[in-house]
Amino acid sequence: MTEPELLGSGLGPGPKRAPAGGWRTATVAGVEHPTPGAVQLRLDIPDRIDHLPGQHYVVRLTAEDGYRAQRSYSVASAPEDRLVELFVERLEDGEVSPFLADVVQPGDQLEVRGPIGGWFVWDGESPALLVGGGSGVVPFLAMLRHARTLGRTDLLRIAVSSRTLVELPYAMELMDAGALIVLTREPYGDRAAARLMGDELRSLWEPGRTAYVCGSARFAEAASQLLVDVGVPDHGIRVERFGPSAS
Known part of the structure; x- marks a missing residue:
């Protein structure tokens, strides 16, 4: 199984405008393993743009030889949370998830971009x-x-x-x-x-x-x-x- 990406597809239209942010350097504030084969990361992102529920972030890793790999992960935290929470499933042949699940520790820094996505979001007002x-x-x-x-x-x-x-x-x-x-x-x-x-x-x-x-x-x-x-x-x-x- 290859490491999955978030792929936008849908039948109904979403909101026309949603916040979007560029690349930032996030500091890992917390690491937990709440389920087998998964990791929950709490990220402190300076000058971040508040997300809407349903948006996601890209996490990018860069190897010593310059090779880069990135994957998208949905945000689990509310906009009001001072930290951004990501839940990552570990896939054995993945390029990003094993590093996030097995290597990353509090205090580490990660390249992230977000929030991303403008149609799979909830406005907080509609049923x-x-x-x-x-x-x-x-x-x-x-x-x-x-x-x-x-x-x-x-x-x-x-x-x-x-x-x-x-x-x-x-x-x-x-x-x-x-x-x-x-x-x-x-x-x-x-x-x-x-x-x-x-x-x-x-x-x-x-x-x-x-x-x-x-x-x-x-x-x-x-x-x-x-x-x-x-x-x-x-x-x-x-x-x-x-x-x-x-x-």
Whole structure:
């Protein structure tokens, strides 16, 4: 499996304007390994431009011989957070994620660019249905945390899918938010192991609620089709998917 990139694709239009930032040197303020094979980085970025929930950052590494590799990662932190939080899955043959997961320590510096992205963002005012698969839940944490700050968690309904509970990023926070949690390899509560179903999404969506879908290309396609099947109009669906990098 090649290391994934965030690939913008979607059915509905997003906001026309969103903040964008250039390259900065970030200092690593915190490193945690909350799930097997993943790392959570907290970055202190000087003179950063506040992001909107749903945006992402590029992290660039430069080798001693000058070779550069970069990957994009969704932001998990709310705009109000003084630090930028990224969640990175470690892939064995990746060019960037193994270094971030195994080598980076607090105090290290990283080249980053962001925030990036202008259409897969939540404005903090509109009702939304968030549908995430695996690490695709990460941008929804920024939305959820921002909603908490605003006192508007009532605007969000969340459905997430993972192989197992231990592999689900931010599982406890999602549980506390009342998210529908779907596990495909083990039962959860009174729900048997199974893929996300249309009836489950139908119970969460209502007219006027924008649907956001984030995950692997396969998950994004399947979840988007489920939403269409339950009556969500094309213009009411925004999709962010992960796909193989070009390098």
